[in-house]
Amino acid sequence: MDGKCSQPSCFPEDTGCNVEGCTNLTDCKYYGKTESSKKENKKTADGEGYRISWTGNAFGLIDLNFLTASFKPILIGITGVANAGKTTFLASLYCLLRHGGKIGDYSFAGSLTLNGWEDIAWYLSWKSNGEIQFPEHTTSNSGRVPGLLHLALKNKDGEKVDLIFTDAPGEWFDYWSNNVNSENAQGAKWIYEYCDGFLLFADCDMLSGNNRGNAKRQLIQVADRLLEDLDDRSLGLVWSKSDIDLTNDTKEQIVKHIKSTPFKHFNQFETSVQEGNNGIFHNNILRSINWIIEKSNGNYNTLPNISVLKPEDMFLSKRLING
Ligand SMILES: Nc1nc2c(ncn2[C@@H]2O[C@H](COP(=O)(O)OP(=O)(O)O)[C@@H](O)[C@H]2O)c(=O)[nH]1
Numbered sequence: 001m002d003g004k005c006s007q008p009s010c011f012p013e014d015t016g017c018n019v020e021g022c023t024n025l026t027d028c029k030y031y032g033k034t035e036s037s038k039k040e041n042k043k044t045a046d047g048e049g050y051r052i053s054w055t056g057n058a059f060g061l062i063d064l065n066f067l068t069a070s071f072k073p074i075l076i077g078i079t080g081v082a083n084a085g086k087t088t089f090l091a092s093l094y095c096l097l098r099h100g101g102k103i104g105d106y107s108f109a110g111s112l113t114l115n116g117w118e119d120i121a122w123y124l125s126w127k128s129n130g131e132i133q134f135p136e137h138t139t140s141n142s143g144r145v146p147g148l149l150h151l152a153l154k155n156k157d158g159e160k161v162d163l164i165f166t167d168a169p170g171e172w173f174d175y176w177s178n179n180v181n182s183e184n185a186q187g188a189k190w191i192y193e194y195c196d197g198f199l200l201f202a203d204c205d206m207l208s209g210n211n212r213g214n215a216k217r218q219l220i221q222v223a224d225r226l227l228e229d230l231d232d233r234s235l236g237l238v239w240s241k242s243d244i245d246l247t248n249d250t251k252e253q254i255v256k257h258i259k260s261t262p263f264k265h266f267n268q269f270e271t272s273v274q275e276g277n278n279g280i281f282h283n284n285i286l287r288s289i290n291w292i293i294e295k296s297n298g299n300y301n302t303l304p305n306i307s308v309l310k311p312e313d314m315f316l317s318k319r320l321i322n323g
């Protein structure tokens with residue numbers, strides 16, 4: 001849920017009152033204002049806000065400033081329609097790393113969004129009845145979208161790489177593939193502009209089900225949009241839910257369509273929350289991320305321009321001058 005403060009840079013439930021410094025939140029003149037007033041204020045306050053980011057929760061765009069101040073992470077766009085298995089893929093990735101899994105030569109070395117990862121991975125963790133539960137649907141109106149999840153990795157030579165994953169609602173990509181200029185497509189547009197590489201989720205369940213024609217059309221629509229301005233960025237096609245059979249014919253038709261637009265880096269990965277034979281589906285989750293890192297090396301997209309109140313004054317930057 002969105003925070004209850006009308007100031008776009010303040011998330012009092014996470015960090016306390018960031019703008020006025022009120023101990024008692026209900027005393028604050030900005031607290032408890034409506035969502036529409038928050039949006040309205042955002043128009044005027046954009047560029048003036050800065051919040052503390054070490055809450056461990058998923059990042060929002062404002063928090064990126066904190067992370068990107070000293071180095072450039074690789075931004076990985078997790079794209080695809082709603083229910084394609086994106087959040088489950090991210091949760092599985094985190095669980096694999098938590099169990100010592102490696103991404104190529106790299107192992108887990110930390111995260112600034114541990115709470116965010118734990119929030120989604122909790123569902124996959126062992127439950128007393130032994131059943132797998134899935135993460136909650138990522139709604140278009142959940143707070144701080146796109147939910148950005150951070151991972152720091154290190155290899156044995158001590159080389160470090162930082163990754164940011166976007167866990168955005170699939171609805172964004174539906175809107176975006178239909179009309180890039182739609183108001184509801186802004187988030188997907190941001191992801192497309194700034195990510196260094198993309199994973200596009202093709203849902204084996206939907207593509208083999210009763211509604212497969214529609215699923216195929218939607219997938220191809222998002223793929224076409226992604227290909228419009230891809231340049232040298234990589235596009236990995238993730239056959240999610242590969243525990244469910246999908247005919248090679250269907251796969252080939254989709255790949256053929258994607259490849260009919262020439263672009264530089266393409267690969268495919270069959271993944272699932274189930275580990276598959278010899279752990280193949282889980283290995284492919286790790287491999288897909290390693291592939292993006294390899295292809296992104298030194299090929300970073302421009303960093304988003306995220307404004308800070310007074311960059312020259314680190315002490316004042318926590319407070320709005322006219323707040
Ligand atoms: N069989 C199977 N079902 C899955 C798998 N991953 C996700 N699902 C199902 O797909 C639903 C949507 O997954 P989710 O990760 O929330 O999709 P998102 O909207 O793309 O983030 C889940 O609630 C599960 O029912 C998988 O690997 N195998």
Ligand SMILES: [Mg+2]
Nearest residue numbers: 086087137138
């Ligand atoms: Mg989701």
